Amino acid sequence: MNHFSNRAITGITKVGDIYCPKNGEFPAFSEAAGTQYLNNLVSNVPEDDFSSLNLVLIIFSFLPAFILKWLIGVFERSMDNPGDSILPSLLRQLNLGLRGLCYSVYYSEFSNPEYKGRTPLQIIDYHLNRVELEPVKSEATFV
Amino acid sequence: MVYDFIVVGSGSGGGSLAYYLNKSGAKVLLLEAGKFYRKNTFPRTEAETSADLYWGGGIEFAKDGKMGFLRTKMVGGSSIVYQCLMDRFDDNAFDAWKDESGVDWFSNATMNEHYNQVESDMALHTFTEKEWNRNAKLFIDGCDKNGYKWANLRRGQSDCALENGNDCIGCLGGCIRDSKQSSLVAFIQKAEKEGLEIQADTEIHKVEPGNETCKIHGMQNGNKVSYEAKKVILSGGAFGTTRMMYMSGFKKKLPALGKKFSSHPQFMWIGFQNEPVDAHKLAFQTVASKDPEFRKKGFKLENVFAPPISLAMLINITGSKHQDYMKKYRYMQCIEVAVRDENVGEIISDKNGKLTISKPLTDQDKERKTNGLQAIKNILLSSGANEVFESNFYFGLHLMGGCVMGTDPSKSVVNPEFNVHGEKTLYITDSSIYPNAPGINPGLTIKALSHKLSTQLIKG
Structure with missing residues (x-):
């Protein structure tokens, strides 16, 4: 069963604040993202990949923000590296994995329950109209 | 118990095959590695859709980390999350298959009756002008201004409740109305009512074909399971079937295993309009390019969009600039190019089933991509976009090859009768048998090929 350690959650929160900082209407990742839901979103990640990710995030949790910001810049530039x-x-x-994790609890219904401001989904004005055929069972959330 | 047939994998190929075999009165077992969701239990959020319905927890990567692959894990397979666009192959696609494989029945003349049968078992709908959302209208406007030909798409759907304001982009996580004609809706649920045995959460790791029967072994909810049938048909898709074949030790006997992988690499670019586009509202994909020049040049364009998390992944910058783009979500116009790529990729599995995917873009692929992206840019700018975001992220949804069909056992894995070379009791039908990339949505042909195999198996 994949489960992030508390230190890893600290690491992803620091990374998240670089990907999604406080910016005008947008709240910082650390304010609005529901990091408590992250464990629910990694159940299908292969165990060895998850262990590596957890370890990287633990290391990130100890790094100063300016070094992390530099590192993420390196990750981003790797996307254009033809090598x-x-x-x-x-x-x-790693870059795509980290972005996927951060955006999954930032641009989604999985916001921090303690955050009372407008969520990123509300700020981008995203709303889906679902015309259901029959009542939804409990496994399907956030109807 | 010895079944007549066991079908391993329940996507477009396996689901339809199980339906036709079951209909013939045979004793059929359909196995699926993923869970069994229904219209009222599919996840209702994008985050859960990615995490729960996809292998790898969302996306798998080529070993160079450049390309992402989307591969689902549930009853109905990828047909649950794809757009269910139902296109027949043209002669060009079948001729390319014939040249690559040596299989002489690859033709519309042979496949017509199978296309006809599969189409008659699904509700099909060709979109019309009244269903275009603004993203589609902008696409059409841009095509017209550039002299590009386009056409309405044909989709498997029965009642999407568009007139009641249903936003179909939500069905990328499974159709909540049983309207989309996925393998689940069009075939499996019907067969279930007629007695088809289905076991979900069952992952097969080893296949042991014999002269009279074929045995298979795997895990079901953490417990070891084994089954036996007179004939076993693998239908786990390009990655899944190739993986099962590797884990069963076929690589030594069949050196072509894992080879000739192609995936129609897809690149999405975004244009920003001054007025809201609302590309996520109503029917979000209704038209595509239908330009003979594009076909010759090896690409096609589609009017598409994505929900917020996926869209955020496309915008490959970070921080406040990223948020500033995301704030314009409702103003985004989006077009995708799908490249008809060369089949130089390779799928490799270790003995534990860990996959390594090699998928370099060849010079020809890159040229096709460049031509397609230029056409996208022309459309976006001529339809009024004030800025174009050129994403460098690309991905593959149409995973093809790895167990290709052919006449030569040194260059292919299955013979023209869908039999694994040299094995009388083991068959394959899914996109893994595709000899090369057709440049056309593969879903309908996967089903038609399964129907062809079903007629052969039923005859005995």
Whole structure:
């Protein structure tokens, strides 16, 4: 069962604040994102990939923000690196993995229950109209 | 118990095959590695859709980390989350298959009766002007201004309640109305009512074909399970079927296993309009390019969009600039190019089933991509976009090859009768048998090929 350690959650929160900072109407990741839901979103991630990610996030939790910001810049630039060697390949995968995690609890219904302001989904004015055929069962959430 | 047929995998190929075999009165078992969701239990959020319905918890990557692959894990397979666009192959696609494989029945003349049968078992709908949302209208306007030909798409759907304001982008996580003609809706649920045995949460790791029967072994909810049938048909898709074949030790015998992987690499660019586009509202994908020049040049364009998390992934910058773009979500116009790529990719699995995917873009692929993206830019700008965001992220939804069909056992995995070379009791039908990329949505042909196999199996 994949489960982020508390230190890893600290790490993803620090990374999240770089991807999604406080910016005008937008709240900071650390304010609005429901990091408590992250464990629900990684159940299908292969165990060895998850262990590596958890370890990287633990290391991130100890790094100063300015170093993390520099590192994320390196990750982003790896996307334009034409090289196929191991390091840029790993950086690209890490970059996309981290962005996926952050955006999944920022631009989604999984916001921090203690956050009372407008959520990022409300700020971008995203709303879906679902015309259901029959009552939804409990497994399907956030109807 | 020895079944007549066991079908492993319940996507477009497996679901339809199980339906036709079950209808013939045979004793059929349909196995699926993922869970069994229904219209009222599909996740209702994008985050849960990615996490719960996809292998790898959302996305899998090529080993160079450049390309992402989306592959689902549930009863109905990828047909649950795809757009269910139902296109027949043209002669060009079948001729390319014939040239690559040596299989002489790859033709519309042979496949017509199978297309006809599969189409008659689904509700099909061709979109009309009244269903275009603004993203579609802008696409059409831009195509017209550039002299590009376009057409309304044909989709498998029965009642999407568009007139009541239903936003179909939500059905990328499974159709909540049983309208989309996924393998689940069009085939599996019907077969279920007629007695088809279905076991979900069952992942097969080993296949042991014999002369009279074929045995398979795997895990179901954490417990070891084994089954036996007179004939076993693998239908786990390009990655899933290739993985099962690797784990069963076929690589030594069949060196072509894992080879000739293609995936129609897709690139989405975004234009920003001054007025709201609301590309996520109502029917979000209704038209596509239908330009003979594009076909010759090896790409096609589609009017598409994505919900917020996926869209955020496309915008490959960070911080406040990223948020500033996201704030214009409702003003985004979006077009995608799908490249008809060369089949130089490879799927490799270790003995534990860990996959490594090699999918380099060849020079020809890059040229096709560049031409397609230029056409997108022309459309976006001529339809009024004040800025174009050129995303560098690309992905594959149409995963094809790995167990390709052919006449030569040194260059293919299954023979023209869908049999794994040299194995009388083991068959494959899914996109893994595709010899190369057709440049056309593969879903309908996967089903038609399954119907062809079903007629052969029923005859014995």
